[in-house]
Amino acid sequence: MNPxxxxxxxxxxxxxxxxxxxxxxxxxxxxxxGLLGPNGAGKTTTLRLLVDLIRPTSGRVLLFGEDVxxxxxxxxxxVGYLPGNLALYDDLTGAKLLKLLAGLRNHAxxxxxxxxxxxxxxxxxxxxxxxxxxxxxxxxxxxxxxxxPDLLVLDEPASGLDPFAxxxxxxxxxxxxxxxxxxxxxxxxxxxxxxxxxxxGILLDGRLAVVDRVANLKANALxxxxxxxxxxxxxxxxxxxxxxxxxxxSGCTVACRVVGNVGELVRAAxxxxxxxxxxxxxxxEDIFLDYVEKRESHVT
Amino acid sequence: xxxxxxxxxxxDNRAGTIAWGLVLVASVALQMAVYPTVRDAxxxxxxxxxxxxxxxxxxxxxxxxFADGAGYVRAEVFGLFAPLxxxxxxxxxxxxxxxxxxxxxxxxxxxxxxxxxxxxxxDKAFAVxxxxxxxxxxxxxxxxxxxxxxGLDIPPVDLVVASLLSAVLALPFGALALLVGAxxxxxxxxxxxxxxxxxxxFLVQTLAELADWLRPWRVLSPFHHAGLGDAVxxxxxxxxxxxxxxxxxxxxxxxxxxxxRRDLATx
Numbered sequence: 001m002n003p004x005x006x007x008x009x010x011x012x013x014x015x016x017x018x019x020x021x022x023x024x025x026x027x028x029x030x031x032x033x034g035l036l037g038p039n040g041a042g043k044t045t046t047l048r049l050l051v052d053l054i055r056p057t058s059g060r061v062l063l064f065g066e067d068v069x070x071x072x073x074x075x076x077x078x079v080g081y082l083p084g085n086l087a088l089y090d091d092l093t094g095a096k097l098l099k100l101l102a103g104l105r106n107h108a109x110x111x112x113x114x115x116x117x118x119x120x121x122x123x124x125x126x127x128x129x130x131x132x133x134x135x136x137x138x139x140x141x142x143x144x145x146x147x148x149p150d151l152l153v154l155d156e157p158a159s160g161l162d163p164f165a166x167x168x169x170x171x172x173x174x175x176x177x178x179x180x181x182x183x184x185x186x187x188x189x190x191x192x193x194x195x196x197x198x199x200x201g202i203l204l205d206g207r208l209a210v211v212d213r214v215a216n217l218k219a220n221a222l223x224x225x226x227x228x229x230x231x232x233x234x235x236x237x238x239x240x241x242x243x244x245x246x247x248x249x250s251g252c253t254v255a256c257r258v259v260g261n262v263g264e265l266v267r268a269a270x271x272x273x274x275x276x277x278x279x280x281x282x283x284x285e286d287i288f289l290d291y292v293e294k295r296e297s298h299v300t
Numbered sequence: 301x302x303x304x305x306x307x308x309x310x311x312d313n314r315a316g317t318i319a320w321g322l323v324l325v326a327s328v329a330l331q332m333a334v335y336p337t338v339r340d341a342x343x344x345x346x347x348x349x350x351x352x353x354x355x356x357x358x359x360x361x362x363x364x365x366f367a368d369g370a371g372y373v374r375a376e377v378f379g380l381f382a383p384l385x386x387x388x389x390x391x392x393x394x395x396x397x398x399x400x401x402x403x404x405x406x407x408x409x410x411x412x413x414x415x416x417x418x419x420x421x422x423d424k425a426f427a428v429x430x431x432x433x434x435x436x437x438x439x440x441x442x443x444x445x446x447x448x449x450x451g452l453d454i455p456p457v458d459l460v461v462a463s464l465l466s467a468v469l470a471l472p473f474g475a476l477a478l479l480v481g482a483x484x485x486x487x488x489x490x491x492x493x494x495x496x497x498x499x500x501x502f503l504v505q506t507l508a509e510l511a512d513w514l515r516p517w518r519v520l521s522p523f524h525h526a527g528l529g530d531a532v533x534x535x536x537x538x539x540x541x542x543x544x545x546x547x548x549x550x551x552x553x554x555x556x557x558x559x560x561r562r563d564l565a566t567x
Binding site for chain 2: 044048051052053054055073074076077079081083084085086087088089100101103104105143
């Protein structure tokens with residue numbers, strides 16, 4: 001089966017700056033894919049290329065197996081898009097905006113939109129210009145979902161939403177994928193990836209640093225461990241163990257970080273009069289910062 | 301053509317078009333209301349007019365007499381004022397609904413739908429055309445009313461033709477606004493380019509009356525091809541109108557090509 005989204009060496013340059021470099025990405029049907037990266041990493045550029053708002057300098061985008069450059073209108077029929085820098089017609093009420101956009105799709109049925117608006121606690125009878133930032137974002141989310149597209153392209157969808165609305169958004173994203181739909185969304189908020197993404201791609205400086213399942217990323221991540229002993233110990237013992245780094249000793253307590261298997265480290269610690277050990281579950285923040293660090297040390 | 305898009309564009313343009321239209325109607329009505337006074341004092345006015353510098357008379361298409369309605373209307377209405385307003389509508393609306401919408405960020409919302417860039421631009425251009433026809437119709441209506449009330453003694457068909465020609469005159473300028481907006485995404489440039497073109501070509505047309513060396517260049521001036529003053533006097537230039545329509549068509553086609561190829565700006 002064709003992947004729903006496929007990019008081939010997708011590159012976008014603006015003058016001398018390269019916003020995106022040789023991006024090869026595949027997202028399959030039913031998958032929620034998260035594009036993670038700091039501001040300016042190329043997330044918005046990637047998503048705007050997908051919906052043909054901007055054109056690649058080189059490489060190409062295939063949606064549903066078809067080259068977007070050949071017929072982007074046909075591709076967009078099956079795509080719902082939430083712009084990152086959402087702008088709305090301030091003079092239109094939510095209901096009128098949804099009707100206008102549905103009209104452009106020949107999609108007369110507004111029941112999905114109304115149901116989602118209700119879930120997000122969004123009043124569709126108010127003009128967009130009167131809405132708070134969070135409510136404007138909700139309206140943006142609803143218009144992306146309203147025609148039940150095969151592919152949702154959401155640029156920072158949770159931006160500005162309150163925790164309740166974020167939870168509903170994430171639930172709606174999951175339901176969409178469970179029903180066979182595909183979601184590609186961007187975020188610089190890491191916890192969001194953990195909650196909804198099946199796979200995550202980390203973009204740094206226009207390059208895709210890594211793509212993996214959230215679980216695998218975490219398994220390969222640096223794990224922070226803290227040992228407490230009954231007598232002060234020598235840091236050197238820990239430094240020699242493969243995969244261990246950032247060892248700090250203060251009195252009877254040793255803190256370090258370790259990649260992968262912790263067995264050898266724990267065995268060594270056990271022989272030194274171990275009293276207690278605590279281990280923090282690695283979160284994506286650490287994983288993310290690891291890649292940033294690796295990249296920076298690579299550059300220098 | 302998307303009905304929703306045309307209706308939306310018309311609605312966005314509505315306030316501006318109504319404002320321009322009201323300015324035009326009110327001003328022309330006022331000009332026409334004083335016509336009987338001017339006519340009755342024609343002898344005095346003619347003396348005054350003959351003392352005007354030639355350049356001034358050329359610029360306002362003053363043809364020597366206000367004693368007849370046609371001379372008055374071509375100078376007072378079609379010499380400068382009506383072209384100014386229709387160009388304002390064409391340039392203002394064309395730049396606002398394309399480059400302006402792109403700058404505002406809402407173009408992303410439209411173009412992310414299954415509509416082509418070509419369709420978006422053409423629908424918006426059509427909305428501007430409707431605005432121009434409405435303004436021209438309002439101009440024709442107030443002139444026809446004045447014709448009946450104060451006795452301009454102008455064949456009504458000439459007033460209607462001249463009014464419609466003023467809309468035709470605005471088309472190349474509106475299309476230039478679309479083209480520059482499509483090329484750059486900048487509303488400022490989309491306004492400045494056609495305004496600059498209008499000033500230059502207006503001066504070429506009017507000053508050619510005074511300087512013979514300028515006369516060959518008149519063919520480059522849309523004001524020359526529109527021949528609004530002569531249309532009031534019953535000598536409408538059909539070929540000139542076709543030149544304007546053709547020019548607008550070419551500029552619009554180029555605008556579509558440019559808009560289809562360009563990256564849309566982010567806010």
